[in-house]
Amino acid sequence: MMIADYINTEPFLLFFGGFYLVLGLSCFFARQPWEEFTALFIDNDALSLVAGILVLPISLSIIAFYNNWETLASTILMVIGYLAFFKALILLMRPRLIQAFVQKEFVRKWIWLDGISGIILGLALLLL
DSSP states (O other): OOGGGGSOOOHHHHHHHHHHHHHHHHHHHTHHHHHHHHHHHHHOTHHHHHHHHHHHHHHHHIIIIIOOOSSHHHHHHHHHHHHHHHHHHHHHHOHHHHHHHHTSHHHHHTHHHHHHHHHHHHHHHHHO
């Protein structure tokens, strides 16, 4: 059997699995730009609005167009969709809550943990 036999074929799972896998790897291969982005995010309230504007349609597309709770991978994606929707609401309506969290030193210090979680999440969506 080939590895392609184990990969999910649902378009949403393929898309978001690849998305999170690439983001997770990016945290390792482009660590400095991620640290710079985090610093920019802390210094500029407007970036919270931009992030909220980007996250909202992505989360709503998962909720509205996918809405599949049948497999473990699809359930994980649906949970991500709902969590992302609530995150978008906070970013758009109460951006200082997110920024206060990101300002904490451990968030910037532990970016590699975001990388690991992205890789695990991406692989889970692709393979489960």
